Amino acid sequence: MPELPEVETVRKGLVTLVQDKTVAEVIVRWPKIIESPAVDTFCQKLIGQVINDIARRGKFLIFEFTDFDLISHLRMEGKYEYTPKNTEAPVDKHTHVIFKFTDGSQLSYHDVRKFGRMALVEKGQYPFYKGIKQLGPEPVEEEFSLQAFEKKLQHSSSLIKPLLLNQKVVAGLGNIYADEVLWLAKIHPQQPARTLTKKEAESLHQAIIAILAKAVRAGGTTIRSYKNALGEAGFFQVSLNVYGKTGEPCPRCETPIKKIKVAQRGTHFCPHCQKLKRRKLS
DNA sequence: CGCAATGTTCGAAA
DNA sequence: TTTTCGAACATTGC
Incomplete structure (x- = not known):
């Protein structure tokens, strides 16, 4: 059950694995995971986008793409799994979203409970997203007074x-x-x-x-x-x-x-x- | 089989 | 208006 420390650890792991990769294709196998925009739009818009960085706010992960921010919340059991090029990617009934990169590697999102959510917003807009805009301070000395x-x-x-x-x-x-x-x-x-x-x-x-x-x-x-x-x-x-x-x-x-x-x-x-x-x- | 578990949102109540 | 409460969400595992 990812709380802040787990999400932060996931973020760090993702940075080392997928930073600077370019999306070739996105496959959504369980549409309810995608909150907005419509699933086809979501997949289309991501094609050709580069992951410049990955940020975190509270328990939210934010993939910062060339022109968009992808907000991802793992809720209770969401996980990301990275598959290198030339390796068979495990796909089972809990694999809901797959990001394929131009170098042949891929990142898949798994969620047994299907509670996790993703949303794609315009670049720089993630702080205004509903769940994020109302968050209190990050629990570190400098912000949490x-x-x-x-x-x-x-x-x-x-x-x-x-x-x-x-x-x-x-x-x-x-x-x-x-x-x-x-x-x-x-x-x-x-x-x-x-x-x-x-x-x-x-x-x-x-x-x-x-x-x-x-x-x-x-x-x-x-x-x-x-x-x-x-x-x-x-x-x-x-x-x-x-x-x-x-x-x-x-x-x-x-x-x-x-x-x-x-x-x-x-x-x-x-x-x-x-x-x-x-x-x-x- | 029934219910607990989990985080967030939404609608109702205060 | 704001804050708080409880249901809903999906599914597994006990």
């Missing part, structure tokens, strides 16, 4: 975990890292956001930056293995402290990790380190 974050917490009536999943607050956190970040900051996932103390907000802010940076450095988590697609490196296992560890001892205090549901999402936390605090609203 503590002041702005505290303000969002103060003014929100939601619980802290759903707030972290809201991409308008900070871009790139998903269900896995949201649990990890709350564990590190010792905050209960159901704590109302506006009841966090200044100290808690600060440690949460730090935890978000630290955990994502560490995961990016490590090359992304892998719940499931991500195939070779994206680069020789492969993916290291980032060690998770709470996500998927139901019943296992908390790495800090040995209390068994609990799993509950918060805003319809499976949520893992340590009932000893992360206590729900009853606080009067000021």
